[in-house]
Amino acid sequence: MRPRRLEPKSGCAAELTMSVIGGLWKPTILVNLLMGKKRFMELSRLIPDATQRVLTQQLRELEADGMITRQVFPEVPPRVEYSATDLARSVAPILGSLRDWGNQFRANQQRMEEMEPHCPAEEVDA
Amino acid sequence: MRPRRLEPKSGCAAELTMSVIGGLWKPTILVNLLMGKKRFMELSRLIPDATQRVLTQQLRELEADGMITRQVFPEVPPRVEYSATDLARSVAPILGSLRDWGNQFRANQQRMEEMEPHCPAEEVDA
DNA sequence: CAGAATCCTCGCGGATACTG
DNA sequence: CAGTATCCGCGAGGATTCTG
Numbered sequence: 192m193r194p195r196r197l198e199p200k201s202g203c204a205a206e207l208t209m210s211v212i213g214g215l216w217k218p219t220i221l222v223n224l225l226m227g228k229k230r231f232m233e234l235s236r237l238i239p240d241a242t243q244r245v246l247t248q249q250l251r252e253l254e255a256d257g258m259i260t261r262q263v264f265p266e267v268p269p270r271v272e273y274s275a276t277d278l279a280r281s282v283a284p285i286l287g288s289l290r291d292w293g294n295q296f297r298a299n300q301q302r303m304e305e306m307e308p309h310c311p312a313e314e315v316d317a
Numbered sequence: 318m319r320p321r322r323l324e325p326k327s328g329c330a331a332e333l334t335m336s337v338i339g340g341l342w343k344p345t346i347l348v349n350l351l352m353g354k355k356r357f358m359e360l361s362r363l364i365p366d367a368t369q370r371v372l373t374q375q376l377r378e379l380e381a382d383g384m385i386t387r388q389v390f391p392e393v394p395p396r397v398e399y400s401a402t403d404l405a406r407s408v409a410p411i412l413g414s415l416r417d418w419g420n421q422f423r424a425n426q427q428r429m430e431e432m433e434p435h436c437p438a439e440e441v442d443a
Numbered sequence: 444c445a446g447a448a449t450c451c452t453c454g455c456g457g458a459t460a461c462t463g
Numbered sequence: 464c465a466g467t468a469t470c471c472g473c474g475a476g477g478a479t480t481c482t483g
Contacts, residue, residue, distance in 0.1 A: 201366065204419030205344040205412055209335060211422065215476070218331035231445050240327065245476055247446060257425075268444045269483085278422075285418060286331055288411050293330030296337065296404075299383075326476095341456065357465050371456055373466060394464045395463080 208285070211256050214249045216241045218286055221279055224259055228274035258282075334411070337382050340375045342367045344412055347401065350385055351409055354400035384408075 212218060216238055223229060223237050235246055250273060253259045258279045264270040338344060342364055349355060349363050361372055376399060379385045384405045390396040 201341055201345060203344050204417075204423065205415035206341065207419035207423060208415045209339050209344075212331075213335050213339060215327055215332065216329075218335075219327055219329050235445090238327075242477055242479095243446070244448095244478085248476080256422075263445095267483090269446085271445060278425075281421075282418060285411070285414050288414065289331035289334045291330075292408060292411060293333035295407075296382075297330065297333060299404075303383075361465090368457060368459095369466070370458085370468090374456080389465095393463095395466085397465060 208282075211258065212282060212286070214252060216245065216249050217253060218289070220246075220249060220253065221258065221275065221282070221286060224273055224275040225279060225283055228272045231271050231273070234273065253279075334408075337384065338408060338412070340378060342371065342375050343379060344415070346372075346375060346379065347384065347405055347408070347412060350399055350401040351405060354398045357397050357399070360399065379405075 212221065219238050219241075220234065223234060229237070231246075231250075234250075235241075235243055238246065241249075250259065250261070254261050256278075257276060259273050259275055262272045262274070264272070338347065345364050345367075346360065349360060355363070357372075357376075360376075361367075361369060364372065367375075376385065376387070380387050382404075383402060385399050385401055388398045388400070390398070
């Protein structure tokens, strides 16, 4: 049996989804691949903050989960192309909502933190 | 500055969202609280697999992120009620899609695994 | 080029015991 | 009842080096 990855301990289906798309770089990888097939180095350049090791790792996991396909060209120098599957396309809208909500949340947090210094309401009766 | 939690290293907005709702028990907690305010023990009973320590932890994080409110009643025995905020209500649909996709994915995976024993296609020319 | 191998850090989540 | 305090294991992700 492949322990695969986190096999979310909570039976929660939402958790399961996150275990599939929740790797640190997986959303980014998916978004990039959803825009077209890419070779390894292209991805690496597009996501420079991810180590090659981690990138490979996440790609393998996505592949194991059927989210992407990996095509190897037996040439020298070697070439490998990654592309999104239909399954990946089916999460695209979710990725979109996730991104939108995240942006709103981020904006909200910033407004909050800008306000703090100006209204120290807790100090009035301190 | 509060390091809060993972402060997702990838600037990815989707990651940010997951850092907010991605704790192991957070989706479950949120779903429960979205159905109405609950006290600590109620939640603990509803999510028996989460230890009290972790439950408290996740509740604190959700509170810090403005997803829930914590109301303390100065009585003996003490009473604390948790309830979902508007921000939490705004993620509800996302939680829904996450759950739906997870269920479909799970069903898909099971079909795949049931097929494996019956079509060892890779062995024909082995 | 596309990785594999190795070693390491960090923090999530768990277990258990104790308290106002 | 609703936590806190302490200790710990595990796995994700990082840094670096080597290779077909």
